[in-house]
Each structure stands twice: as structure tokens, then as C-alpha cells.
Amino acid sequence: MDARVPLSHSLWSPYDTVKDAADSLGINLPDEAAKNLAMDVEYRIHEILELSIKFMRHSKRKLLTTSDISQALKVLNVEPLYGYDNFQPLDFKETMVGAGGQTLYYIDDHEIEFEKLINQELPKVPRQTTFTAHWLAVEGVQPMVPQNPLPQDIKNLPPIMRGATSSILGNDILSLANNTTTDEKKEGKDEKKKTTDKELQNKPLVKHVLSxxxxxxxxxxxxxxxxxxxxxxxxxxxxxxxxxxxxxxxxxxxxxxxxxxxxxxxxxxxxxxxxxxxxxxxxxxxxxxxxxxxxxxxxxxxxxxxxxxxxxxxxxxxxxxxxxxxxxxxxxxxxxxxxxxxxxxxxxxxxxxxxxxxxxxxxxxxxxxxxxxxxxxxxxxxxxxxxxxxxxxxxxxxxxxxxxxxxxxxxxxxxxxxxxxxxxxxxxxxxxKVEIKGADEDEDMDKDVSEDIKSKLIERIGEPLSKLILEQDDSKEIIRGIFFGEISV
Structure with missing residues (x-):
């Protein structure tokens, strides 16, 4: 009767793979421990692959890359693998192993000379990431900046490419053009066609959609x-x-x-x-x-x-x-x-x-x-x-x-x-009007406007209006407001 532990249904089946790795390191590993270790490795590999697939799907790709694996390892707080990339095709080579002539395929590692690696030119420093903002339009007016197209270039574009779907009169451009072409064919007048086309080009076309x-x-x-x-x-x-x-x-x-x-x-x-x-x-x-x-x-x-x-x-x-x-x-x-x-x-x-x-x-x-x-x-x-x-x-x-x-x-x-x-x-x-505030207000109001002030008032606004102002009860306040800062009234 075979006393061996049953094989696990893992990527590492049979668990002899674990025992072979332990033997290569000089470790005597029991079968039960090898089985448990193989199943734990299987769990870890499944976890990394599921997370890598998530990165692949969020990147809108159907091909799993080494960068997805590296990102998954970083998320799981595992040191990522270095030296592997998918930018160059893998070069497999074939060799014969053993007396039976078993075929073995392996990846050919290119040998790099250390001196050549040291003496070669360093790559260019990447440009620092910068952001530039500019106004596409301010209150519907496009400013003249290098990032915006020139008005002449915009005018040369047809109305449909400019985004205009209706004219300022509320007519649809496409239907208007179609109706015009139909009428021209019926009437057969070339002059009317030229006039209509000219009118359509000169009209300012805007797009304003209301619900x-x-x-x-x-x-x-x-x-x-x-x-x-x-x-x-x-x-x-x-x-x-x-x-x-x-x-x-x-x-x-x-x-x-x-x-x-x-x-x-x-x-x-x-x-x-x-x-x-x-x-x-x-x-x-x-x-x-x-x-x-x-x-x-x-x-x-x-x-x-x-x-x-x-x-x-x-x-x-x-x-x-x-x-x-x-x-x-x-x-x-x-x-x-x-x-x-x-x-x-x-x-x-x-x-x-x-x-x-x-x-x-x-x-x-x-x-x-x-x-x-x-x-x-x-x-x-x-x-x-x-x-x-x-x-x-x-x-x-x-x-x-x-x-x-x-x-x-x-x-x-x-x-x-x-x-x-x-x-x-x-x-x-x-x-x-400028009112006087103080103890001498009543005394000042009893005083009449001097002849000098009257003459200056007549010179400023004329005799009829001056007489009208002098007849008012608040004439001194009005005159003081007219000459405020110039003379004392």
C-alpha cells in the first residue's frame, strides 16, 4: 500500500516540486509540510493573478503584462520583480537533457559586458511635467492667443464643421440647403443659386439650443x-x-x-x-x-x-x-x-x-x-x-x-x-445742500446772504435761478452746497 500523501490539485502539483526545491537548498522537508507549503504557494499565486487581472481590465486590455504583475505585487506589499519586461520578444533555445534525449527549452540570457554598460551614454533626462492653461473663449469671444485657431481659418470651415446647426433666424442649415437645392433644380435659375449661397455664407451662424x-x-x-x-x-x-x-x-x-x-x-x-x-x-x-x-x-x-x-x-x-x-x-x-x-x-x-x-x-x-x-x-x-x-x-x-x-x-x-x-x-x-451743525446755527440762519455771494451766484447760474434760490427757506444751505469748498457762505 502506498503511504504517500495524496497529490494536491494546485499549480504546484505534484508537491515534489517543493521537495526538489528544499533538497536543492539542503533542507530535509517532510511530505506533509511540502504539501501544505505547496498549497500556500498556490493561494499566493492565485491572489497575485486575480489582482493583476483587475489591473489589466481597468487598463482596457485583454493581454496580461508584467507591469500588471508588478503593480499587484506593490499593492500586496511584496517586493516586485526586477529585470523582466515585455518590450522585447523572449528568445527560447532548445537543448537535449539526459541519456534519453529529453528536449528542454530555456530562455537565452544575453551576456552584457560590464565595461560597455558603464561607458555608454546616459539616457536623456525626461522633461519635467508642466501644465499650461489658456482661455478657449471669454464670454463667447475667442481671444487671440497662439493656442487658439485664427479667425480666418475658422471662417474657411463649413458651418457644419464649426458646430453651427441653426442660423440666427431659427432655420436649420441642412434643411435650408436641401430645400434651396431642390428649388433651384425645379426653377433652373443659376443666379438665384449664387445669391442664396452668398447669403448663407455671410450670415453669422450660431448654435444655441434651448430646452x-x-x-x-x-x-x-x-x-x-x-x-x-x-x-x-x-x-x-x-x-x-x-x-x-x-x-x-x-x-x-x-x-x-x-x-x-x-x-x-x-x-x-x-x-x-x-x-x-x-x-x-x-x-x-x-x-x-x-x-x-x-x-x-x-x-x-x-x-x-x-x-x-x-x-x-x-x-x-x-x-x-x-x-x-x-x-x-x-x-x-x-x-x-x-x-x-x-x-x-x-x-x-x-x-x-x-x-x-x-x-x-x-x-x-x-x-x-x-x-x-x-x-x-x-x-x-x-x-x-x-x-x-x-x-x-x-x-x-x-x-x-x-x-x-x-x-x-x-x-x-x-x-x-x-x-x-x-x-x-x-x-x-x-x-x-450743506447744513450747518453747531451752536451758532440759529445766528447764522438769521444773517442774510452777502451781496458778494449773490453776485457770484448770479455769475454761476444766472439771475433768474439765483432769485428763485434766494426766495427759498433753505437758500443758504443750497448756496453753500453750490460753492462748497470754494468760498465760505
């Missing part, structure tokens, strides 16, 4: 905003609240601005629509989730139009009747709202656009000194300069009040309109 939900939202909001039905007033307020508070509306901003511009252009006689459009602008500006900086220059023409336009609302031929006076006041209220929005936008975006404030100031001053402009434009220009700040009032407005009074007020025969403009100027000058 169905955003399109539905835009259509519903626009429908409510232009509605004149009093029953939909609650829906209009809800739409304005949504524009003011809801996030995720950034894709619709250019569409809302275009909608506001179209309504202001086409509905200058409708006071309610104009007030609603100003409320839309206010809601968009107050929405903190919308980045409105790129659209400021598109909003300014809308606001300046409502502030300085010659005619807003129905045409008023005569302001003597009380009804027409109320109608004029309602038109001026639109300009007041526009002036408030102008001040709000300059306060928020004035630091981002340094040229915004001086350009608007020049526009307002030009409209103020134009004698051909009606009272609405004059009133809007005064309100705009008032909201630009005390510095603009002192440097720009006060210096031109004498000329303005002669060219505008003295040539206007309507007392109602003249009173509106003069009272507005008085309110603006009252904004500069």
Missing part, C-alpha cells in the same frame, strides 16, 4: 407681459417675480433683452407696456443668479430711449387742460423710472465698465442743451444727471445752467412745462 421647458417658459412669460387684460395682472406680477428670483434663466437673457428692445421700439405710445419693460429690466438686474455683465451695453439703449425719447405715450398738443396735464405727468413718470434704473445699473456695473459713466454723462448733457428737444427729453436729461451723483451735478450741470436757462426756459411759452423744469432744477440743487 422645450425654457421655450415654453419664455412664450408664457412674454404672453403675460404684453397682455392688456386686467384679469392677468396677478400673472404679470408672478412672471416678474419669477424673473427676479428664479435661477437657471441665463440662457433666456439675450431673448428677454431682445424682446424688451422690440417692445420699446414698437410700443412707444403705450405707457403700460413701457412701464412693464422697465420692470422686466429691473427684475433681470436684481436676479443674483444671472451674469448680466455682457448684456449691459444692450440694456443701455433701451433705458436711454425711455429717458430721452422725444415722444412717449400719446401725442399731447396742448397742456392747458387738466386732462392733458395728468397725461404728461404719467409720461414723465416713465422717465423717472428709467432714471432710477439708469442709476441702479451704473452703481452695479460702473466699476466693470469704466467708460460707461462718462459716455452716459455726455449723452445726457447733449440732450439737455439741445433746444429742439421737447420737455420730456429735457426732464429726462435732468433726472439722469441728478442720479449720476453730486460730482456730476457740480461739474457738468451747474456749469451749464445759465446757457440752458436762456436757450430752453426763456424760449418756452408754456408756463406749466417751464414750472416742471425749474422745479426739477431746484430739487437737483437742493440735493447739494
Amino acid at each position: 422645450k421647458e425654457l421655450k415654453l417658459y419664455f412664450d408664457k412669460v412674454v404672453e403675460v407681459l404684453v397682455s392688456q387684460d386686467p384679469e392677468k395682472e396677478n400673472l404679470k406680477n408672478a412672471a416678474l417675480t419669477s424673473l427676479k428670483n428664479d435661477p437657471g434663466l441665463h440662457q433666456l437673457v439675450p431673448y428677454f433683452i431682445q424682446f424688451v428692445a422690440e417692445q420699446i421700439t414698437n410700443q412707444l405710445r403705450n405707457i403700460n407696456i413701457l412701464m412693464t419693460m422697465l420692470e422686466v429690466i429691473s427684475a433681470l438686474v436684481d436676479n443674483k443668479t444671472i451674469f448680466l455683465d455682457p448684456y449691459v451695453h444692450a440694456l443701455m439703449p433701451c433705458i436711454l430711449t425711455l429717458l430721452l425719447a422725444k415722444r412717449i405715450g400719446p401725442i399731447i398738443k396742448d397742456t392747458d387742460s387738466e386732462e392733458n396735464q395728468h397725461l404728461l405727468e404719467s409720461q414723465l413718470s416713465v422717465r423717472e423710472f428709467a432714471a432710477i434704473m439708469l442709476e441702479h445699473i451704473i452703481k452695479i456695473y460702473g466699476n466693470s465698465y469704466t467708460t460707461l459713466r462718462p459716455r452716459i454723462t455726455r449723452t445726457l448733457l447733449k440732450a439737455l442743451l439741445d433746444s429742439t428737444k421737447p420737455i420730456g427729453t429735457q426732464y429726462g436729461a435732468l433726472l439722469g444727471l441728478k442720479n449720476m451723483g453730486n460730482e456730476v451735478i457740480k461739474l457738468v450741470l451747474i456749469g451749464n445752467l445759465k446757457i440752458w436757462y436762456k436757450t430752453i426756459i426763456e424760449t418756452n411759452e408754456n408756463e406749466f412745462e417751464k414750472n416742471i423744469l425749474i422745479n426739477t432744477v431746484l430739487e437737483i440743487l437742493r440735493k447739494l
